[in-house]
Amino acid sequence: MTVDVRRSPLAELAGELAAVGGPGSVRFAERPFRVQVELRAAADAPVSRLYEALALMLPRGVGYVASTGDRDALCLAPRWWLVTQSPEPAPVLESALAGRLRTAGGAAVSAVDVSAQRTTIDVTGPNARDVLAHGCSVDLHPRAFGPGRCTQTALAKAQVVLQQLDRAPTFRVLVRASFARYLAEWLLDAATEYVG
């Protein structure tokens, strides 16, 4: 059996992230190594062909998420999706999902494995919205956002994909690996007033 030598971008900060806050305020958790595939389709691409490979229909509305099991498909922009799911069990050059989607999509669909491009930080709890409001100008109020919604935006000075998972509320922040340490430090700082 091979030893898992993967190291997440936030490995050094994982302890600190896990230690702050509590159920009454806000908590952070990195969900490392999730599979991520970016799909971009030509205007004439028959994306319905991807249904079988995905086991879900891609959401057409920008800012919406379709989910099945642990697999989410986030519509980031017209004809542009990010598909995420739980990590691959063993080291691979490219996730099996990316290959499957490329085969299924044909020439008019790009499927690029970007699993290591971003890491995932879940921000949850009654103050999650407050913490994000210190650096994000998107309206995350329940009447404007909610579970099943996503957006590409800036959080502090990092570009992120933001997804709401539940009404706790839990927000999933996908941030580029090279920015992850900066953003984690920013989140810890922004949470200071809420975690006591």
Added chain:
Amino acid sequence: MTRLTSGGDRVDRSRPVTVTFDGADYPAYAGDTLASALLANGVRTVARGIYTGRPRGVFGIGAEEPNAFVQVESGTGEPMLPATLVEVYDGLRARSVAGKGRLSDVPDNARYDHKTAHCELVVVGGGMDGLRIAAEAAGRGERVVVCESSRVLAATLQEQDDVLLLNRTTVVGQYDHGYVVAVERRTDHLPDAPETVARQRLWHVRAGRVVDTTKGMEHPYAFPDNDRPGVMLAGAAAEYVTWYGVLPGRVAVVASGNDDALRAALVLADAGVALGAVLDTRPEVPAGLADGLRGLGVDVRTGHAVCGTDADSDGAVVAAHVAPVDEHGRGTAEPQLIRCDLVAVSRAWGPPPWSGQQVRTPGGASTTVGVPSVIRVPDGDGDAAGRTFVDLHRDATLADVERAVRVGMTHPEHVKRYTTIGTGADQGRTANPVMLGVLAELTGRPTAELEPTTSRPPAVPVSFALLAGRDRGRLADPERVTPMHPWHVAHGLPFEDVGQWRRPWYAPRGDEDMDEAVRRECRAVRTGVGTMDASTLGKIELQGRDVGAFLDRIYTNLFSTLKVGRIKYGVMCHADGMVFDDGTTARLSEDRWLMSTTTGNAAAVLDWLEEWLFTEWPELDVRCTSVTDHWATVAIAGPRSRDVVAALAPDLDLGAEAFPFMTFREATVAGLPARVFRISFSGELAYEVNVPAWYGLALWERVLEAGKPYGITVYGTETMHVLRAEKGFPIVGQDTDGTVTPQDLGMSWAVSKRKSFVGKRSYGREENLRDDRKQLVGLVADGDRVVPEGAQLVVAPGGVPPVPMAGHVTSGYWSTALEQPFALALLERGSERHGERLYAVDDGEAVAVTVTAPVCYDPEGARRDG
């Protein structure tokens, strides 16, 4: 100047505090401002004029205050705030200033933050009106934000879901589409501010609509010696009574030009202030108000104004000069003296000044027409105009405006700049209307015809620390790091900033300095093997049926014919034909390509590609995906690099023919799934191993382990720069500056003549055909001195300035391969001048150099196969 025994709805009499001003202690109550506390204690002189040094007192009650600026010394400290906006706390310490505060030399370690709020309605002003409007909206289910500058919000609306009630919050800016910016002062009123709480918060409110309920702005008129402590806006004087229970004087003369000032006189009288006289410049006033005052025994005189003051030895008012005036404010009889310690002046009311919009507030559009802006004494002494202050904050007078008009200034914007009226921290709120009135009179135009000057956000001064928020220190700008970063830190590598990236600069051993380390690293790569973290290079995956055709249009050279599995170097230019970026692109499969960009340009290149695809060539089937962060890259370079890669990838055939230069292979390297590129930026045999970023650190450590028997040497960006320069490889942005064509770089070989591409047409421009353009050359220096980048090249040493410049050095290093210093330079007609002797001027000294071809090492390229 005393505290009433009751009243004052903004102070909490159950919470006495002590404040210190100019070294003396004074009692006050929680809820007082420093201004109300000083007035309550009879402190009349609070500041001094910036130029005249004349004593000044509290003139207003809010952000309009022009006089009473103080330096707060306790807590975080503030160099210059109006005392009217400083909320007291026990232990507050402040000092008077003369127009200029002093920045603290102690770092400000308080926390500051920003927060966004979205709502359907933002209400500016938390009084009864504001909260009624807010409550109605909340009742309809709207989200509401209320911003109230003072401590006290009307108690008619409770905090609830979707209602954000912010006291101590001043709206400082209003912009298009309901964007409102407000400053919340969260701990400034606390003697011991908790360190974890942001001292101030900048709110960014996005509102469906904005309702401004703040009160209008009171305008004074000017008169000789109107700057003395004791002269105050009439409405402000009345509000010190009702808000703080403070009498701003014992005997007042009210100098009115509007009904509200008469009402203010009633408030003062009701509170026990003796009224020496109530003057109104108008020939008639409403009978009800006049009768009300006369019924109290007050001497009410219409068609009268204050036209001067007398002062005690401290400079504060002890009497007012009172005279009948005509409609132009000119005294028509000898002034009479009335003893008083308060002159409460109010010419008119204008629109609210608070709101932070960038607007030209109409100075003439006040409630009263025909009330003069300035009072002149008939036979006043010669320098009365020089003591008639138009802008108290800037110490600018009627004489200054008269002088401006005399030299030809007639537009308010010109007079503003000539006199500085309205340029102070108070934005000239009490000064601008007076200036407009005076200017109208002096130039014989109606005030309404004068275009007022512009007020701009922020409405009140905002500290830079608050604007920065938490973008300070480590969070000032993102530090982008590679997966190998922990190793670099653990081994003490110095870093170089490349864009937002932190890149290892060199890897010193023992007490080596940078020169020693770089020479050792260069020798290792030239003679053995070196390794570098190259993860920061930009990487873009392109997919689609037309990627080849697209790349042909973007790069100067031809890509569509590139075979799968092969790699090609490309140059891309902007439409002006100047080099914009360069890098290698690999064809992964028939319709998948992987482009690399320079580290600093990755985002700009992606934008560039997408701009062309979306706006010009939507018919091309090409999709771009950034994969910069997905891959970690380890470069292994040097004649022994093949041995190291062979040890790591025993199944990979590394023979020069089996795995030739400018191709790539997928392989298991160090037990990890990898893509291996045979490309070289040093001219040596080299490999770049790419793995998904999670494996970057493991790969790095395993490369170092496997390289040990070969003496593998870690190198950084500096050695990379030296090695590439020896090969004449330019770095975009270092050896180019946006004015350099591929031809200038000697890269005509990379510019296709057979196809069209972005920038190509520019090469036909006359400017680009000139034969005296600067071209990239190499320079070899005579001595041991490294010529630094930026040094100018001249034909002869010495000479009388201006000395003609022939070019400049773009990169300069010590070459271990040549055992001498060398440089790259852009030189006029450079390609024709190889062999010529020139001088590089470094710090005033001319260093003799010989021009060479840019490639000064292994020009045949014999070393790339090892």
